[in-house]
Amino acid sequence: MIIAAIIVIIIVIIVTAPEREYKKTNYCKLTHNTYQKVRSDLGLFGEYMCYKYLMDYEKVGARFLFNIYIPRDDTTTEIDVLMIHPTGLYVLESKNYSGWIFGTDTNTYWTQTLPQGNRSIKEKFLNPVIQNNSHIKYLKRLIGEGVPCNNIVVFSERCTFKNVTVNPNAEYKVIKRNFLRQTIAEMTNKAAVLAPNQIEDIFNTLYPYSQVTEEAKQAHIQNINQRISQPPVQSPVPVPSATVKTDEAVTDTFSDESTDFFCPDCGAAIVLRTFQSGQNAGKQMYCCINSPKCGYIKDKN
Numbered sequence: 001m002i003i004a005a006i007i008v009i010i011i012v013i014i015v016t017a018p019e020r021e022y023k024k025t026n027y028c029k030l031t032h033n034t035y036q037k038v039r040s041d042l043g044l045f046g047e048y049m050c051y052k053y054l055m056d057y058e059k060v061g062a063r064f065l066f067n068i069y070i071p072r073d074d075t076t077t078e079i080d081v082l083m084i085h086p087t088g089l090y091v092l093e094s095k096n097y098s099g100w101i102f103g104t105d106t107n108t109y110w111t112q113t114l115p116q117g118n119r120s121i122k123e124k125f126l127n128p129v130i131q132n133n134s135h136i137k138y139l140k141r142l143i144g145e146g147v148p149c150n151n152i153v154v155f156s157e158r159c160t161f162k163n164v165t166v167n168p169n170a171e172y173k174v175i176k177r178n179f180l181r182q183t184i185a186e187m188t189n190k191a192a193v194l195a196p197n198q199i200e201d202i203f204n205t206l207y208p209y210s211q212v213t214e215e216a217k218q219a220h221i222q223n224i225n226q227r228i229s230q231p232p233v234q235s236p237v238p239v240p241s242a243t244v245k246t247d248e249a250v251t252d253t254f255s256d257e258s259t260d261f262f263c264p265d266c267g268a269a270i271v272l273r274t275f276q277s278g279q280n281a282g283k284q285m286y287c288c289i290n291s292p293k294c295g296y297i298k299d300k301n
Helices: 002-023 026-031 035-040 042-060 128-143 177-187 196-210 214-229
Strands: 063-072 075-085 088-095 099-104 109-116 119-126 149-155 159-165 173-176 253-262 269-277 284-288 297-299
Touching (some): 002 035, 026 063, 042 088, 042 177, 063 196, 119 128
Parallel strands (some): 088 149
Antiparallel strands (some): 063 075, 099 109, 109 119, 253 269
């Protein structure tokens, strides 16, 4: 009986060890998620695993935040995992996917292919590089432009990069989770730019945005689904030429700003174009990046 009791105690200790370890982490303290909820939710578990790979950086002064709902115009954009480190901010977009992954850094959508019996099913998802660039754009509105922000897209070890093509010289990274520790070690091997008090200031500024209500989270999800199914840009009309010459040979000049929107005609990204000179000077228009091949445009107002 004594031996049996000891065996039972040992089994209980082993089985409950992951949950006890979880409850000690800052991920648990900051998200307030139960271990059971994290283990049953693929998205949350992927974020937690990213944190586990990097939690040792807390020993050198790094701070973490999770599920940060950053304001963007009249909606929000969500950062999965943020590491505030002496060398800058590391913005992680976690994709805890399995199956085959197809996509390039310029594609509007990427594809996940999953086996289903004798056939396969395909699911499209927004280009995570563009998605995370948008997160960084709105993050900088809160903390300013002076802090270096690093774009890192992290996929599960379970997936296969069947045809994923990204620029090897780009500042962003697209990796599998088992390469996360090595990647971050390489990226943080540089001089510090943030003092401990600056790290705390950024943490305190962003912390409230990680503590939103469940209603706010559901509103964010509904907004994403609506943007995917019904892009906000409507009623296509001919796109004005990017270079418009008058009798005085004055040329329109403009600058483009990335958005989270996608063209309902061709699926390419939508940019917010601001005209500095020419017949459209002072105007802002949503334009398809494939213009003039694609004639999609709408005034911002």
